[in-house]
Amino acid sequence: MTQDFVHLRMHTEFSIKDGMLNPKKVVHKAIASGMKALAITDATAMFGDVIFYKAASAAGIKPILGADCSITNHYNRDDYLRLLFLARNHQGYLTLCDLLSRAWLTNQYKDRGEVDLDWITPEMADGLIVLSGFNTGAIGKAILNGSLSAAEQEALRLSQKFPHFFMELQRVGRPNDEMLVAESVKLAKKLGLPVVATQPIQFENSEDFEFHEARVAIADGFTLANKARPRIYTPQQYFRTKEEMCELFKDIPSAIENSVEIAKRCNVTIKLGKPQLPIFPTPDGMSLKDYMAQLAREGLDRRLKVLYPDEKKREAEFPRYKERLEREIKIIQDMDFPGYFLIVQDFINWAKTHGCPVGPGRGSGAGSLVAYSLGITDLDPLAYDLLFERFLNPERVSMPDFDVDFCQNNRGRVIEYVKSKYGEESVSQIATFGTMGAKGVIKDVGRVLDMSYSEADRLSRMIPTRPGHNTTLEEALSEEPQFRAEVRNNPQARKLIEYALKLEGTTRSLGIHAGGVLIAPGKLIDFCPLYAAGMLPENVISMYDKKDVEAVGLVKFDFLGLTTLTIIERALDYIEKNTGVRPDIEHMECDDEDTYKKIFQTGDTVAVFQFESPGMHKLLIDAKPTQLSDLIALNALYRPGPMDLIPDFLDIRAGRKKAEYADPRLIPILEDTAGIMVYQEQVMLVAQKIGGYSLGGADILRRAMGKKDVAEMERQSKVFIEGAAKNGVSEEVAAHLFELMRKFAGYGFNKSHAAAYSYVAYKTGWLKNYYPAEFLASSLSEVMTDPEKSLKILMDAKRHSVKLLGPDINESEFNYTSPKTMEIRMGLGALKGVGSAPAEAIKAEREQNGPFKDPFDLVKRVGSQLITKKIIQVFAMAGVFDSIEPNRRKWFENADVVVQSAQENEKAADQFSLFGEEPSNEVPIKEVAPWSDRTRMEKEQYVLGFYFSGHPLEAYQSELKRNFGALVAGTESENPGEYLVAGMYLGCEQRRGKDGSPFVTLHLATPDGPVDYSVKNQYFEQERVRIKEIPKGEIVVVELNKSHSKKSGKTWASPGAFYPLYELRHRQRAHIVIQPAEEADPKELERLILDVQMTHPEEAIRVDFEFSDDRSFRVRLPCPYKAAADWTLVRDLEDSPSIRQVEVAYGL
Structure with a gap:
């Protein structure tokens, strides 16, 4: 009979840089091997421990929790050591959490968290079983270095510090393994220490070795073939069976027996399930229940005074609000959640009173009147028929979960407030x-x-x-x-x-994690270990992900960053600066007719939150919304699933079709959405009004429908039909309604979320309508690193007659700004490679000491450390110095002179100051001719990501129209027909439609922005080779066929063939006409002409030289059109000072 054996050393994929084992799946390997226990010991980490613990426990395998820890070597930190720690009991688990947290939060070295053994007290040591680390520990390294006395001293030190210490033995095919095993056994025997056999598992099977090597090389940044790549693993580090381990160590049976003995001693139980909230302080010892109720009632009174300024109206409305509030309060108290509501309202109200914009709500939480009264949300749930039970269901007890949106720029301040209130050691973010x-x-x-x-x-x-x-x-x-x-x-x-x-x-x-913040009732390390990249306080996270932290009893609070709130706040700052008035956007009604008419009904929604997509643009035009409830419905409809209902919705709204209601009681529930179930809340209300469900029961029904549990649906169907019968509804109608509910529950949208986000959308639409420059400038500041999005907003601003100003050294800030009403100034942050540090320094210096005279003055005043040669060149290419010197090429080519001069002056400054003199910055600079328009635009595009002051296509428009009848892409008529359109080729992208069929998207650029066309996949496959030869940036002409679909009522554009302009020029025998400058250098002109006089008459482009005194001659330039793919000669000659004009001509 085979001895038992337990693996005590295993790296899973959660060692991050090595290990391939999945902590769930590896449990099955242990079962197959007949093992009763298994340890997880990732590299100074416990990221996968809860996953492993739950999987092992569920499978009947005893989970052993540990870590393969890096240990600080105080004599030489580069020669780090390792020890294997296993938690013997719950105290040992807490000790591991403490040690690993301190390692990553306070003791990192070269991206490695290290445990300092000096931290470990006798009480802590008693909770751990410690293994020597074999070849990576201090004992093993001393033996390998030939210092047996040092090994003995280290073994004595460790065994005295750790009462449960074992000498570790391994045999995985390393050159010195046998020698090290033999010496370790001798030393253990001499000192009376127990030995234990371990297998340093990295992967499941021996054939996985090469794949694991690749995994490690990916993490370390090496190629597999690189001779310098560390090779520290062997093919034998797989999951050996217990039979293999017993055979491997048959000469040292105690080493096998001790693996089982250690497993018996390790008994850790992680308490899973019950959430534990931090203690919220209340005044005068008041209970959490009473304090929450008091704040909610007081808050409701304040809200009603704003909602209903007229006292009589307020008194008339009060009873229904009061009844709803008291019902919610009772449910919250009965479910023991007042503490949660108090914690959330506290940090939200702190944010609101400290200049940190907060969203009106997100998710189902907007359906709570208590939340509205406490200031957690800002949307009246009664006004929009939002349901509390969708958020908190008394019939299905689960932790409430408020998703809270904060202004992206201020989210960190709110987290810092929470840390100050509950303690740094109790608050962290969450790992992903x-x-x-x-x-x-x-x-x-x-x-x-x-x-x-x-x-x-x-x-x-x-x-x-x-x-x-x-x-x-x-x-x-x-x-x-x-x-x-x-x-x-x-x-x-x-x-x-x-x-x-x-x-x-x-x-x-x-x-x-994007939003999750943990607030613990005490120290977080009493629940889980922590990690911090770079030991930065703002980077502190739990080692467990969001599911696992909740599993160990921690409560996650969602602090989400919403850039739209930042956009709104910045826009209000710009408006106040330009007009002296700051609109009160927080308390505005959503009933401005002009905003609906000009923004939403026309689909003018570029940069409008939630309504930006082209499809939504079309839907808005068709739907013609007039109130917030319309926006809520459209927001919910425009999603996969309910999208199919849009045609019916539009037809009913337009009166082309009549809404059908199976029962009159459905009218108040469904009339806002044209008789169609759009929201999850509508499904719940139908279940309540028709089927006799409580709202809590209706929420359970809705969830069951969403999960499509056939057996449960069968049961619920009977309950619904029986309840409907009691309400006077026939079985046939009830069965029909149940089927409709089942269908809609699968993709119905959360109305509370749609309402809250539509409220934010309305605010952005209102700002765009009345303050387009300020709003769009603010929006641009949030997409500066995305040229495509930036260009889209800039083109929209242009359509709104907003004046667009380029970046300027004496005007621009880091962000886009609106210096005056109806003006937008580009920010320096929009330029490639320009960070906030130089931009902010430029602004600060300018405000303190006035405008800059030239780049010399800029570098002198701001410093060459921030204003480098690269920055000067980027500024020159973008036109930042245009107001000083319009010749951009001048400062581009003299950037090194400017920076060098500044650096020399900086060095000489102290010496000159002894004599009370200033160092001179007068140095000779090279005078150069300006770039051609084409080159200027290309340089500008390089640093901005888009063309700003002009577009290359503009130079071809007359040629394209005159010779081919081609229009600029995107300007063709919407009417069906055949068109030739042109644009700058950006590439093709193969994709699949919703039905899985392949198609190709053709991306073009035009002066009005990007234009995309879907190309038939068959054409692309036929022409793949030719299309691949078209360089990006080329001008192409597309054969476009527009047809009208009777079924959808839409016009579809179907491109057929498309050709690069150079190919069309070749077909029509176009030629180049060069007009030399009158002051052209004869020698330079002679060299230029000689350069183009070559002999390949069969595939040549004709070149004509036309002089101002009527002299002219021709040469044949040997350029087969494939070789001269972009007619580079034209571009090259444009930059020559000897050439006045270069153009392409057709005909004789």
Whole structure:
């Protein structure tokens, strides 16, 4: 009979940089091996411990929690040590949480959290079982270095410090393993120390070794072939069976026996389930229940005075608000959640009174009148029929969850307030884990296999992109013939995908949850370990993710950053600066007719929150909303699923169709949405009014419908039909209604969320209507790093007759600004490579000491550390110095002179100051001719990401119209017909539609912004080779066919063939006409002419030189159109000072 054995050392994927084992799946491996217990010991981490604990416990395997810890070597920190810590009991678990937290929060070295053994008290040590670390521990390293006496001293020190200390033995095929085992056993025997055998598990099977090497190389930034790559693992570090381990250590049976003995001694129970809130202080010892009720009643009185200024009206409305409030208060008290409401209202009201904008609500919490009364939300739930039970259901006890939106720029301040109130040690953010997705893992593996970036990127682009779904490699291989063929026929691609399939889904990185904040009732480390990237306080996170922190009893509060709130706040600042008045947007009514008419009914919603997409733009035009309830409905409808209901919704609203109600009692529930169930709350109300459900029961029904549980639906159907019968509804009608509810519950939207976000949307629409420049400038500031979004908003501002001003050294700030009503000034932050530090320094210096005279003055005053040569060149390309010197090329080419001069002056400053003199900044600079318009625009586009002061297509418009009849893409008529349109080619992207069918999106750029057309996949496949040869930035002409769909009522644009302009020029035998400048240098002109006189008459572009004195001659320039893909000669000659004009001509 085989001895028992327990694995005590295992790195899972949550070691982040190494380890491939999934902590859930590995449990099954232990079961298959007949093991009764298993340890998880990630590298100075416990990220996966709760996942492992739950999986092991559920499977009947005893979970042992530990960590393979880096230990500070005070003699040489570069030669770090390791010890394996296992939690012997709950105190040991808390000790691990403490040690790992201190390691990452206070004792990092070279991106490594280290445990200092001096931290460990005798009480802490008693809760741990400690293993020596074999070759990575101080004892093992001393033996390997030949210092047996040092090894003995270290063994004595550790065994005295840790009462449960074991000498660790390993055999995994490393060169010195046998020697180290032998010496370790001798030393243990001499000192009377127990030994234990461990297997340093990194992967499941021995054949996974190469894949694990790739995983480690990805994390460390090496290629597999790199000779400098550390090679510290062996193929033997797989999950050995207990039979293999017993055979491996049959000469040291006690080492096997002790693995089981240690497992018996490790008894950790993590308390899972019950949430524990921090203690909220109340005045005069008042109970949490009474204090919450008091604040809610007082808050309701304040709210009603604003909602109903007329006292008589207020008195008439009071009873229904009072009844709802008291009902909610009782439910909250009965469910023991007053503390949660008090904590949330406290930090929200602090934010509101300290200049941190807060959203009106998010999610189902907006349905609570108590929340509205406490100031947690800002939308009256009674006015919009929002249901409390959708948020907190007394018949299904679960923790309430308010998602709170804060201004992105101020979110950190609110978190700091919470830390100050509850203590730094009680507050942290939450970990998230990034995994290797299909596209990413292809690039990662391609890099470590030394494949070119372009090749790996090409393969990754074959993975189809689908909205809301991350396509896996298996799916791509199954669904994409081109990808499958590439893998089958290309050995390099086949090897890459073999590795990628093994690594896909593995944890790759650690991040911070977008909104989750933990507030513990005491120290967080009494619940979970903590981590902090760079030991920065703002980076402190739990080692457990959001599910696991809730599992151990911590309560997550959602502090979400919403950039729209930042946009609104900044826009109000600009408005106040320009007009002297700050609109009271917090208390405005949502009934401005002009806003609905000019913004929402016309679809003028670029930058309007939640209503920006082209599809929503079209829906708004068709729906013609006139009130907030309309916006709420449209917001809920324009989503996958209910989108199919939009045509009926529009027809009923327009009177083309009549709404149908199976029962008159449905009219007040459904009339706002044209008789269609759009909201989850409507499903609940139908269940209540028709089926006789309580609202709590109706919420349970709604959830069950969403899960599509057939057995439960059968049961609920009977309950509904019986309840409907009691309310006088026939079985046939009730059954029909139940089916409708079941259908709509699957994709019905949360009305509370739609209402709160539509309220924010209305505010942005109102700002855009009355203050377009201020609002759009603020919006631009939030998308400065996204050229595509920036250009879209800039084009919209242009349509609103807003004057667009370029970046200026004496006017611009970091953000976009609105210096005057109907003006937008570009911010320096919009320029590539310009951070906030130089921009803020420029602004501060300018405000203190006046405008800058030139770049010399700029660098002198701000300093060459911030204003580098690169910054000067970026500024020159973007036109930042135009108001000083319009020749951008001058400062671009003299940037090194400017910076060098400033640096020399800085060095000489002290010496000159002894004599009371200033160092001179007068240095000679090179005079150069300005860039051509084309070059200027290209430089500008390089640093902005888009064309601002002009667009290259403009130079071709007359040629395109005159010779081909081509219009600028996007300006063609909406009417059906055939058109030729032109634009700058940005590339093609293969995608799949909702039905899975492939299509290609053709991306073009025009002076009015980007234009996309969907191209038939068949055409793209036929012309793939030719299309791939078209360089990005080329002008292309597209054959466009517009047709009208009777079914949808829409006009569809279907591009057919498209051709680069250079190809069309070649077909029509276009030629180049060069007009030299009158002051042209004869020698330069002679060299220029000689350069283009070549002999390849069969595929040549004719070049005509026309002089002002009527002299002219021709040459044949040998440029087959494929070789001269962009007619680069035209561009090159434009920048020559000897050339006055270069143009393309057709005909003789």
